[in-house]
Amino acid sequence: MIRLVVMMYVRYPLSLRNVEDLLAERGIDISHETVRFWWNRFGPMFAAEIRKKRVAHMRGYPQWRWHLDEAFVKINGKLCYLWRAVDHEGEVLEAVVTAKRDKAAALKFLKRVMRSYGQARNIVTDGLRAYSAAMKVIGNVDRQEVGRWLNNRAENSHQPFRRRERVMQRFRSAKTLQKFSSIHAEVHNHFNQERHLVTRQTYKQRRAGALAEWRALAA
Numbered sequence: 001m002i003r004l005v006v007m008m009y010v011r012y013p014l015s016l017r018n019v020e021d022l023l024a025e026r027g028i029d030i031s032h033e034t035v036r037f038w039w040n041r042f043g044p045m046f047a048a049e050i051r052k053k054r055v056a057h058m059r060g061y062p063q064w065r066w067h068l069d070e071a072f073v074k075i076n077g078k079l080c081y082l083w084r085a086v087d088h089e090g091e092v093l094e095a096v097v098t099a100k101r102d103k104a105a106a107l108k109f110l111k112r113v114m115r116s117y118g119q120a121r122n123i124v125t126d127g128l129r130a131y132s133a134a135m136k137v138i139g140n141v142d143r144q145e146v147g148r149w150l151n152n153r154a155e156n157s158h159q160p161f162r163r164r165e166r167v168m169q170r171f172r173s174a175k176t177l178q179k180f181s182s183i184h185a186e187v188h189n190h191f192n193q194e195r196h197l198v199t200r201q202t203y204k205q206r207r208a209g210a211l212a213e214w215r216a217l218a219a
Contacts, residue, residue: 069154
């Protein structure tokens, strides 16, 4: 039951009360505050288990290309920045929240990604100078690529998170934003089957496999 509630709330653009109503229609009576408690308490556990398996798998293969981008997010009227790294297949590698968009923030973000996944052959960014400055510090200048259309992969990856952000009516603190964005990234990766690239039969098999793995989390 807890895994179902967390999946419904994190994966789909539903509010706490939407989840409560959908479960009530199926004869399951829980409060929206229970939904809030469960995603806060168990969401990080499920996300950590997914991430552990994915990182172990990805480190066994060469990292071809990363796409880095930052999104503006308002918290209580103040702008902060959600830095996100996406691989060449569209999977979110890392999400980091910072108060500034400068060299120090970019360096913190890059080091965090590299600590988990190692080095990439190419790193695609936008024209933000903070990326170039951070690349010089870690010695990755020759791997950076900047182009007008090159970073569409990262730009498009913001869309699922933006849909969730609108439903949640934004965030109240940077801590909550960091927590939810990290959980959302792992759940999105787990269920993202790139259905437009495969046949219906293959998609159904992959979807069934993803659901089976989800049900086995923290079992």
